[in-house]
Amino acid sequence: MSRGEGNARRSTVTLHMVSSLDGFIARKDNSVSWLEAEGSVYEAGVSISEEEAASFVKTIDCYVLGSRTYEHALELGWPYGDTSAVVLTSRKLPPARKSVEFYSGDLHTLVSEKLAPRYPNIWLVGGAMLSQRFLELGLVDEICLNIAPVLLGDGLRLFGGSLTEKRWDLKNVVAYKNGYVELSYTASTV
Numbered sequence: 001m002s003r004g005e006g007n008a009r010r011s012t013v014t015l016h017m018v019s020s021l022d023g024f025i026a027r028k029d030n031s032v033s034w035l036e037a038e039g040s041v042y043e044a045g046v047s048i049s050e051e052e053a054a055s056f057v058k059t060i061d062c063y064v065l066g067s068r069t070y071e072h073a074l075e076l077g078w079p080y081g082d083t084s085a086v087v088l089t090s091r092k093l094p095p096a097r098k099s100v101e102f103y104s105g106d107l108h109t110l111v112s113e114k115l116a117p118r119y120p121n122i123w124l125v126g127g128a129m130l131s132q133r134f135l136e137l138g139l140v141d142e143i144c145l146n147i148a149p150v151l152l153g154d155g156l157r158l159f160g161g162s163l164t165e166k167r168w169d170l171k172n173v174v175a176y177k178n179g180y181v182e183l184s185y186t187a188s189t190v
């Protein structure tokens, strides 16, 4: 049974991450300034306007993130606007924004009881630890992976732990003018 079939209302959990060519999502010191670095232009690539990006972001109903990603996002400048965000933590963290709520505990319960009835389009935006837990529990329906044109050599691994082998179906590939490549997959039913 796919994750959504047991839900009162069908929802999709998409894991979205940006990785270096060698599979890191942050440098060893946690910095992600490499995401902003400009390289040469890939002429055959596409670019999206701010309006297109904004209308795409509007389709996302809720973000889910681990506490370390939350703390880092607050430091760098909150990128999730006023869209609902659920932060996983066992600590008592100050709610920095009205749109943020905290959750601690079982992730199946989080998705099936708290998120799915309210949000059709759920985006899990990291970090590595939380993404790994979601994947291990079979709670991810789609993966949207952006590959940045950089080798970092070291850092926080995108998929660091020992995940069980599982096939994913390629749904779409987009190459951007800035050299990023976006790979979209859906969980294989085969």
Ligand SMILES: NC(=O)c1ccc[n+]([C@@H]2O[C@H](COP(=O)([O-])OP(=O)(O)OC[C@H]3O[C@@H](n4cnc5c(N)ncnc54)[C@H](OP(=O)(O)O)[C@@H]3O)[C@@H](O)[C@H]2O)c1
Binding pocket: 016, 017, 018, 019, 024, 025, 026, 030, 031, 032, 065, 066, 067, 068, 069, 070, 072, 073, 088, 089, 090, 091, 103, 104, 105, 106, 107, 125, 126, 127, 128, 129, 130, 131, 133, 156
């Ligand atoms: N390149 C990218 O696309 C990208 C995306 C996201 C993040 N990042 C980077 O990744 C780094 C953070 O990733 P990370 O792997 O270190 O940490 P993380 O996954 O963001 O957060 C891990 C934390 O989540 C909490 N948690 C996880 N499962 C929980 C559960 N079931 N109940 C309660 N709390 C739970 C725990 O918080 P407590 O310890 O508070 O209990 C745990 O320490 C940052 O440097 C960030 O900038 C990069």
